[in-house]
Amino acid sequence: MEASELRRAVEAGRATASELGLDVDDVVVVHDSDRVALHLVPCGVLARVAPLGHLAASEFEVEVARRLADGDAPVAELDPRVESRVHVRDAFAVSLWTYYEPVGSEIASTDYADALLRHHAALRQVDLDAPHFTDRVALALREVNDREHSPELPEPDRRLLSDTLGGLGAAVGTDRADDQLLHGEPHPGNLLNTRRGPLFVDLATCCRGPVEFDLAHAPDDVAQHYRGADHGLLHRCRALNWAMFSAWRWRRVDHMPDRDHWRVEGLNRVRAALDRCGPGRPEAGGAGTPVG
Structure with a gap:
């Protein structure tokens, strides 16, 4: 994203999580492309934030995760503390996921x-x-x-x-x-x-x-x-x-x-x-x- 859009995306992710009662003192940009992934600290959330043009894709992704939640799929999960849906804020689509601390070793x-x-x-x-x-x-x-x-x-x-x-x-x-x-x-x-x-x-x-x-x-x-x-x-x-x-x-x-x-x-x-x-x-x- 352009710098100005990235700042707005970060604020949209922070504000969405805060309004849902999650504690956000800091935001770390994990990935920056056509949409961004943000690590929200200390609540342990990964916020995926995309322009509204990607709203349908964001909703589809959340639906896939919801369908897989009851199975044994090795996939990242939506944050269980909030409703499993896409939130719209300031022209951005925001979904909230569990943040997983990475392990350094290479996957065999x-x-x-x-x-x-x-x-x-x-x-x-x-x-x-x-x-x-x-x-x-x-x-x-x-x-x-x-x-x-x-x-x-x-x-x-x-x-x-x-x-x-x-x-x-x-x-x-x-x-x-x-x-x-x-x-x-x-x-x-x-x-x-x-x-x-x-x-x-x-x-x-x-x-x-x-x-x-x-x-x-x-x-x-x-x-x-x-x-x-x-x-x-x-x-x-x-x-x-x-x-x-x-x-x-x-x-x-x-x-x-x-x-x-x-x-x-x-x-x-x-x-x-x-x-x-x-x-x-x-x-x-x-x-x-x-x-x-």
Whole structure:
């Protein structure tokens, strides 16, 4: 967020918690992007604050958390001291979650896979209307094909991303027999190592698709410990994920830190993932950005 908007978001999070009877002496910004995560001290709350344009996503995330609350899902929980809903204040949507003190050690691949397996098992028990992952692929494809939205994307790389998103998106999304509710983006940044064990956060990305779409967000060695994974499908999903990641980085309005690095690295990761797909992969569409 811009500095002035961030100040307003911090105040919205603080004021919302205080009015609900929670003790807030200090606010620590944990994450700052299109929405922010705030650690409220000493009440032990994580406030997620987003502009009202993200209200529907915030409400969806809270609903997913509510549906999972009675199961054994390894996910962060809403704060039990206040009503489980999104609060609107000063043009911001505010939701209040339990804050988990992070544990410093790295999450082992076996524990990562176990958490994802348990999360998927819990999600299979939830009846929730969620978008299909191909909706996200289609949105990324529109961004790539709109030269006004991505004016700096070189044409060979535009063809690479367009072919990957269009071709693999259609191929992976055709067979929906094994689709289920997914986390959507269970990458390492969305898995906290806590005293309770690994817990997934950022439930707003919940969607439907094959479990391999989720697994493709995890480090490569996690898949070796996930029972029943289709590794051919996993390679295709990983290529799709990197193509979507790259599509967002080339948007004119993207503000990800180190964006120039990730523009190049993302395209390199797409090519590497496509090489692992073997025969039948989409055509690369040209040389584009060099690897290395």
